[in-house]
Amino acid sequence: MANHTLTLAIMDAPYEAAASTTAFRIIESALRKGVNVNVFAYEGAVSLTMKDQAPHANPVKGTSVEEEEHPTTKDLVAALIALGQASPKLTWVNCGLCVDERGAGHWIDGVKRGGPADFFKMASESGNTLVIPTR
Amino acid sequence: MKILNIVENAYRATLEEQDDTVLWLSRALKGAGADLSVVLRGNAVNYAVPQACPELKLGTAAIKHPARPHEDLAKLRAKGANVYVVQEDLEDSGIGTERCVADAIPISRARLVDLLMEHDQVWHW
Numbered sequence: 001m002a003n004h005t006l007t008l009a010i011m012d013a014p015y016e017a018a019a020s021t022t023a024f025r026i027i028e029s030a031l032r033k034g035v036n037v038n039v040f041a042y043e044g045a046v047s048l049t050m051k052d053q054a055p056h057a058n059p060v061k062g063t064s065v066e067e068e069e070h071p072t073t074k075d076l077v078a079a080l081i082a083l084g085q086a087s088p089k090l091t092w093v094n095c096g097l098c099v100d101e102r103g104a105g106h107w108i109d110g111v112k113r114g115g116p117a118d119f120f121k122m123a124s125e126s127g128n129t130l131v132i133p134t135r
Numbered sequence: 136m137k138i139l140n141i142v143e144n145a146y147r148a149t150l151e152e153q154d155d156t157v158l159w160l161s162r163a164l165k166g167a168g169a170d171l172s173v174v175l176r177g178n179a180v181n182y183a184v185p186q187a188c189p190e191l192k193l194g195t196a197a198i199k200h201p202a203r204p205h206e207d208l209a210k211l212r213a214k215g216a217n218v219y220v221v222q223e224d225l226e227d228s229g230i231g232t233e234r235c236v237a238d239a240i241p242i243s244r245a246r247l248v249d250l251l252m253e254h255d256q257v258w259h260w
Contacts, residue, residue, distance in 0.1 A: 009258070011156075043148075043156055116163035123256060124136050131258040133157070134147060 003127035004088070005036040009119060011134040013044030014073040019132050020048065026130070027080050027090065036088045038122035040114070043134065046094040048073040049107040074108050081110035093118050138164070138171045139254035145179035149202040150191060155182065157260040158207040165214045172217040173208075174250065175239065180224045182208060183239035205236045212238040221247065 008027065012020045023039075030037050041048060053072035057065045071079075077092065084090025093114035099105050112118075123129040142157045149155050158173070165171050175182055188201035208218050220239040225232060232241050242250065251257055 042160070116160055117167035119160075120164050120167045120169050123138070129256050129258060131260060133144060133260040135144060 003125075004034060005038065005126040006030050007038040007040065007119075007122045007126040007129040009040045009042055009129065009131045009133075010045040010048075011043045011132065013047050014053070016044070017135070019135070020045070020073065023132050024076055024080065028083065031080070031084045031088050031090060034088050037084060037090045038126060039090070039092045040119040040122065041092065041094045041098075042119075043095070043098050044102075046098045046104045046107075047102060049077050049092070049094060049111045050074060050104050051106045051108050078108050078110070081108075085110075091122070093122070095119075136170065136256060137254040138169055139174060139250065139257045140164075140171060141174045141176060141257065141259045142179040142182070143177040144260060145177065145181060149188075149204070150198055152202070153198060153200045154202050155204050155207065158182070158204060158211070161216065162207065162211055162214065165211065165216050172219065172250075172254070173211060174219045174221065174242070174247065176221040176224050178228070180220050180228055180230060183218075183220045183225075183235035184230060185234075185236060205238075208236060208238045219247075219250065 008023055010020065010023045027037050051074060053074045055065055055068060055070045055072055057063060058068050081090055081092060092111045094107065094111055096113040096115055099113065140157060140161050147156065161171060161173055182204035185205045188203060190201060191198040211218055218239050219242040220235060222241045222243050
């Protein structure tokens with residue numbers, strides 16, 4: 001029987017690389033196809049879920065916050081977590097040591113703290129693992 | 136499950152982290168029971184060369200324990216992980232194998248294909 005679980009390890013901090021958006025799109029597509037998804041957010045990627053992120057107006061374009069309608073990364077992850085609440089399930093684990101050294105511990109609901117052993121367990125229980133590192 | 140960690144992105148924040156983050160993760164995974172091997176390719180082949188990473192002092196703050204990647208390779212080997220270094224990438228960087236630590240096994244790009252096939256999951260960092 002096919003293993004319908006995919007694990008991703010991601011590393012980029014918010015707004016640094018298109019790789020993060022690509023990861024989000026892969027996660028959404030997998031969930032919509034009924035695939036369970038595990039995410040291990042390593043290094044800068046733990047900041048993707050920081051709760052205090054806030055959108056801003058765009059003075060260059062002369063648009064207000066409301067006109068910009070610019071979701072922060074924590075909003076995008078929250079939407080994915082909502083999509084993967086039950087079956088298929090999205091499990092999002094932030095690397096705890098990475099969180100500590102960044103002071104990034106105030107995060108949105110649905111995110112867990114973990115470490116390499118959790119990543120290894122998730123990968124072991126998955127059909128495959130996709131690593132999207134910082135470049 | 137056999138995991139092959141391919142490290143290509145070298146010296147990423149090694150000063151700030153006092154570690155290479157993927158070598159660090161590899162040791163942590165090995166400690167968690169992973170059957171894991173490491174391949175150094177691209178600029179990361181320089182990790183196989185013994186190096187003295189200087190300390191850094193900025194005002195009153197100091198980085199006193201800089202990353203020592205070649206020592207991390209030795210510690211990975213001591214934990215039972217195979218460590219390979221891509222021969223052609225060494226040559227591209229002008230690094231002779233005689234300059235590399237014995238813990239890193241030179242491997243040709245052609246042989247790398249076999250290595251990929253021998254592992255269940257390949258993670259390219």
